[in-house]
Amino acid sequence: MPLTMDTLVSLSKRRGFVFQSSEIYGGTGSVWDYGPLGVELKQNIKRLWWRDFVQMRPDMVGIDAAILMHPNVWRASGHVEQFTDPMVDCRECQHRFRADHVDARPWLHFCPATKGNKFEIAAGEACPRCGARRTLCPDCGKGELTTARNFNLMFKTFMGPVEDDAAVTYLRPETAQAMFVNFENVLQSMRLKLPFGIAQAGRSFRNEITPGNFIFRTREFEQMEIEYFVNPHETVEGRPADEYWHDRWIADCMAWFRRYGLSEGNLRLREHEKDELAHYAKRTLDIEYRFPIGWSELMGIANRTDYDLKQHAKFSGKTLTYFDEERKEHVVPYVIEPAAGVDRALLAFLAEAYQEEEVRGEKRVVLRFHPELAPVKVAVLPLLKKREEIVKTAHGIRSELARHWRVVYDDTAAIGRLYRRQDEVGTPYCVTVDVQTVGDSEKGEQGDQRVTIRDRDSMQQVRVPMRELVPVFQELLTGGDWAAVAGRFGTAAAAAAG
Ligand SMILES: [Zn+2]
Numbered sequence: 001m002p003l004t005m006d007t008l009v010s011l012s013k014r015r016g017f018v019f020q021s022s023e024i025y026g027g028t029g030s031v032w033d034y035g036p037l038g039v040e041l042k043q044n045i046k047r048l049w050w051r052d053f054v055q056m057r058p059d060m061v062g063i064d065a066a067i068l069m070h071p072n073v074w075r076a077s078g079h080v081e082q083f084t085d086p087m088v089d090c091r092e093c094q095h096r097f098r099a100d101h102v103d104a105r106p107w108l109h110f111c112p113a114t115k116g117n118k119f120e121i122a123a124g125e126a127c128p129r130c131g132a133r134r135t136l137c138p139d140c141g142k143g144e145l146t147t148a149r150n151f152n153l154m155f156k157t158f159m160g161p162v163e164d165d166a167a168v169t170y171l172r173p174e175t176a177q178a179m180f181v182n183f184e185n186v187l188q189s190m191r192l193k194l195p196f197g198i199a200q201a202g203r204s205f206r207n208e209i210t211p212g213n214f215i216f217r218t219r220e221f222e223q224m225e226i227e228y229f230v231n232p233h234e235t236v237e238g239r240p241a242d243e244y245w246h247d248r249w250i251a252d253c254m255a256w257f258r259r260y261g262l263s264e265g266n267l268r269l270r271e272h273e274k275d276e277l278a279h280y281a282k283r284t285l286d287i288e289y290r291f292p293i294g295w296s297e298l299m300g301i302a303n304r305t306d307y308d309l310k311q312h313a314k315f316s317g318k319t320l321t322y323f324d325e326e327r328k329e330h331v332v333p334y335v336i337e338p339a340a341g342v343d344r345a346l347l348a349f350l351a352e353a354y355q356e357e358e359v360r361g362e363k364r365v366v367l368r369f370h371p372e373l374a375p376v377k378v379a380v381l382p383l384l385k386k387r388e389e390i391v392k393t394a395h396g397i398r399s400e401l402a403r404h405w406r407v408v409y410d411d412t413a414a415i416g417r418l419y420r421r422q423d424e425v426g427t428p429y430c431v432t433v434d435v436q437t438v439g440d441s442e443k444g445e446q447g448d449q450r451v452t453i454r455d456r457d458s459m460q461q462v463r464v465p466m467r468e469l470v471p472v473f474q475e476l477l478t479g480g481d482w483a484a485v486a487g488r489f490g491t492a493a494a495a496a497a498g
């Protein structure tokens, strides 16, 4: 059965990944809160992105800019003028529609040919009884629609104590502009040479008219953006530097998503047609993912030329150039912009990880997260919670491992149930402490000081000396092979139902 968004929404709520914002007050429109497991997953995504694209690369640096910026930033960027949708309102029910979408909705019709009975008529079709076409509001079928007016998608607010026009500012609709505005500061303070990039992860806000599809399109969201500056006069491997680096970033971003689990068949590139390109963009590609709602944009990678730096130079009156030592000239760098949404990436990883399978006649739900993404890395489970020695040992293991990873202790059900719970949230490994581990002091029996590690994906178990747990998990959680570890210690006969 194909995975539906409803399945992910309900799992997310049940297991603490994502909650509707302000749910006890009836919720806020298309705003979501990340719960205890969601925040771990989200932080892992951002941490890996930062590690792979900033920390590991000699040509990248990061910033963390304020959400509130000078209002002229948004004049220079074009957002004040152009970041708008044409909207119409119903004079009766006050519902608001995008003018260019209104005809694509089914419409409510009180048909005069049937004494005003109410019908819903499919989008774009005429009433089969009276032949009328939609002229009124599609939602209530009664109100006239206003003429289209442009509605800006930025959240407006006021800076300072006076709520007048001079104090208007905006919650940023994207993180990118902070990299352009700080271009000179970063260049000078870090003594950078082209090509180099500036990265930032942070919140952005868009007052979307038609948000929806869970965390796919929301009014408050998080972005991971890179502005990669190149010298347009240089060539790399016989090609203009901007074109070369654009292709490199496309390949690197695709490889990144595959590395953390998105499968080849669920990823594709989509080249923007000439007529959908922003006027300043030389070329733009989207990486699309096959979400439960169908193929949709996961991230975009644009060649924005020198447009942004030139705009900010014009509006600020400052010089935003780079001195090319070799050619002895000032140049305005071109910029390649790989822009990803954290929430969308999380949704893609969640959808990809979700699997239902049958194990010994029972349904098992398992999230096959890459170990570096998994919100919880290890669960420590006592086989018998009435044996003090077992419980004490299990708590000790949890606190030792917790110095390195997110680790949980759970003794609130029988072992088979505990395993299933961890499968359902994608915990790659469980550690079980049993009688053999601790022995029986009353009978004078020594424990073997070994515990069972159980692998989420294969459900195999190995018995490992307790003192080796940290190095073993260091290996397993950074891409180490389960089969290699199992080979070294020997798989244990399943003591308890896996
Ligand atoms: Zn209406």
Ligand SMILES: [Zn+2]
Pocket (backbone or CB within 6 Å): 109, 110, 111, 112, 113, 127, 128, 129, 130, 131, 132
């Ligand atoms: Zn009719």
